[in-house]
Amino acid sequence: MCGIVGILGDHEAAPILIDALKRLEYRGYDSAGIATVDAGSLGRRRAMGKLVNLSDLLMHEPITGKSGIGHTRWATHGAPNVINAHPHRAKDVAVVHNGIIENYKDLRDELTAAGTVFETETDTETVVQLCMSYLNEGLSSIDAAAATIKCLEGAYALCFLFEGEDDLLIAARKGSPLAIGHGDGEMYVGSDALALAPMTDKITYLEEGDWAVVTRSSLEIRDADGKLANREMRTIKVDAGKTDKGIHKHYMMKEIAEQPTVLADAIGHYTDAETGTVSVPNLNIDFTTVDKITMVACGTAYLACSVAKYWFEQIASIPCEVDVASEFRYREPPMSDKSVAMFVSQSGETADTLAALRYCAEKVAKTVAVVNVAESSISRECDISLPIHAGVEIGVASTKAFTCQLIALAAVVISAARARGEMDAAVEQELHDALNNLPGLINQSLAHQSHIDAVTIDLAKAADALFLGRGVMYPLALEGALKLKEISYIHAEGYASGELKHGPIALVDEHMPVIVMAPKDDLFDKTVSNMQEVMARGGKVLLVTDQSGADTAGDGVWKTIIMPPVHNMLAPVLYAIPAQLIAYYTAVRKGTDVDQPRNLAKSVTVE
Numbered sequence: 001m002c003g004i005v006g007i008l009g010d011h012e013a014a015p016i017l018i019d020a021l022k023r024l025e026y027r028g029y030d031s032a033g034i035a036t037v038d039a040g041s042l043g044r045r046r047a048m049g050k051l052v053n054l055s056d057l058l059m060h061e062p063i064t065g066k067s068g069i070g071h072t073r074w075a076t077h078g079a080p081n082v083i084n085a086h087p088h089r090a091k092d093v094a095v096v097h098n099g100i101i102e103n104y105k106d107l108r109d110e111l112t113a114a115g116t117v118f119e120t121e122t123d124t125e126t127v128v129q130l131c132m133s134y135l136n137e138g139l140s141s142i143d144a145a146a147a148t149i150k151c152l153e154g155a156y157a158l159c160f161l162f163e164g165e166d167d168l169l170i171a172a173r174k175g176s177p178l179a180i181g182h183g184d185g186e187m188y189v190g191s192d193a194l195a196l197a198p199m200t201d202k203i204t205y206l207e208e209g210d211w212a213v214v215t216r217s218s219l220e221i222r223d224a225d226g227k228l229a230n231r232e233m234r235t236i237k238v239d240a241g242k243t244d245k246g247i248h249k250h251y252m253m254k255e256i257a258e259q260p261t262v263l264a265d266a267i268g269h270y271t272d273a274e275t276g277t278v279s280v281p282n283l284n285i286d287f288t289t290v291d292k293i294t295m296v297a298c299g300t301a302y303l304a305c306s307v308a309k310y311w312f313e314q315i316a317s318i319p320c321e322v323d324v325a326s327e328f329r330y331r332e333p334p335m336s337d338k339s340v341a342m343f344v345s346q347s348g349e350t351a352d353t354l355a356a357l358r359y360c361a362e363k364v365a366k367t368v369a370v371v372n373v374a375e376s377s378i379s380r381e382c383d384i385s386l387p388i389h390a391g392v393e394i395g396v397a398s399t400k401a402f403t404c405q406l407i408a409l410a411a412v413v414i415s416a417a418r419a420r421g422e423m424d425a426a427v428e429q430e431l432h433d434a435l436n437n438l439p440g441l442i443n444q445s446l447a448h449q450s451h452i453d454a455v456t457i458d459l460a461k462a463a464d465a466l467f468l469g470r471g472v473m474y475p476l477a478l479e480g481a482l483k484l485k486e487i488s489y490i491h492a493e494g495y496a497s498g499e500l501k502h503g504p505i506a507l508v509d510e511h512m513p514v515i516v517m518a519p520k521d522d523l524f525d526k527t528v529s530n531m532q533e534v535m536a537r538g539g540k541v542l543l544v545t546d547q548s549g550a551d552t553a554g555d556g557v558w559k560t561i562i563m564p565p566v567h568n569m570l571a572p573v574l575y576a577i578p579a580q581l582i583a584y585y586t587a588v589r590k591g592t593d594v595d596q597p598r599n600l601a602k603s604v605t606v607e
């Protein structure tokens, strides 16, 4: 899940590489590096930690050259230090890599036996050393790279740069995405179109197993069998201008605050005010014949699916299974050819979700992508792709993508329920109205920020926290816990309220904040009983509910956050806002790196 970029340009490459790496830093920020070729001479600079450290280094030790490659790293093999930072170099060749070379140990042993001395612990160094060994045998740069790529197993997006070659990049893709950008007398390589957005919107995506010879005036792509391949060049709209923080201190806060606007936009795509109906453009599925929905995703996207499972079963009466993508295919689940498999992913590049999609592709009636990045691999490989309309999400903690995923999934559920005769026009109108009320309700909840900020004074001192929810709020409790641990590093767990007494209640004492997400719905009284069980044992309950819930809950609650009343079905969308704000303000108080929490990356392109 590293970010890679390559440039054959007409200007000094270093500042352009740094600028592109800034847009790729969401893929990893353990170290960064660049290499350039200037009048045939290969040079490189690398620094540990965030990109800013590399920029500082370049101020003191600049490198010149109009051709170059760059990398921002999320460490897999080898500690995140300078020596393991990319680009890796073996005399005449430098390489940047995203992915994992699975047979690197065998290759390394063979090269070591032949006398190669390795200086790093990485799988990527094997690639440069192998390529250099082919150059030593007298192969040309292109042939050496091609021979190297042939030996590699695992997942990779690679870009090679050579000593003595001012007008050559070799790019290769298997398992990790790679885009070639077409400029005016310039060519680029990047992990995604966003990295290349200020330079070009003309993109050719490499397909699985492709490798490409790139010069300023030509692009030659070959497939895995070495045959010349014709890949379409597309014009991709990515608004790189929208990637600043605006008035906010962090991307996460900006993205939380954007939710009324982006949700209104998303809801506008699915609802029709004139007819009072909800529909999903291009959802070409006959739901009357569907016997099951399978949903597969990771992290927050998985939790959006977990909310949708309640909706599919309760509202559309379709059996629904939800799986964590990293486990799904190892169960080898039998799939029905009357079922629909949905793959939910903000990035559309998550390796496990993509692998699950490939497992299902030939086995189910339809595969459906629910993605934010329209040109992503998951989007391109599914039969149907539904955009969530969240706009670029930069903060590693997913916020607006989660709520927009829920909106898209709600629209699918309502369409399915109508098609199956499970919903009449009056109920559809009610849900249509409830959806359109959501942006206003989210605005109202955002007005409680200073109260939530104050609540986190004590929360930030806690070592552990529990989140509880019942019914459709249970996945939201899991999401609240995930958000809190991800950015504040406080250990947090989410539980179904009724499950508490089956073990976790042993953790409860006067130091344990227990955050209960519970609108006043049909299940509320049962949740209040669970709260009483916590309070009887000295636990501190933070209740997130509406006024009616707060009035019913009675005394003994430690703190309360009052939410506006909301339609039961859509409560998880609205209650996501306090869950996000609790995590955000706690993390800010603790002084952690909110947008780039330790050890994480936004896009997880390794299994």
Ligand code: M6R
Pocket (backbone or CB within 6 Å): 298, 299, 300, 301, 302, 344, 345, 346, 347, 348, 349, 350, 353, 396, 397, 398, 399, 482, 483, 486, 602, 603, 604
């Ligand atoms: O891009 P994806 O939606 O497939 O990413 C899935 C997870 O990696 C992601 O949701 C992750 O859990 C977030 N950092 C949570 O905030």
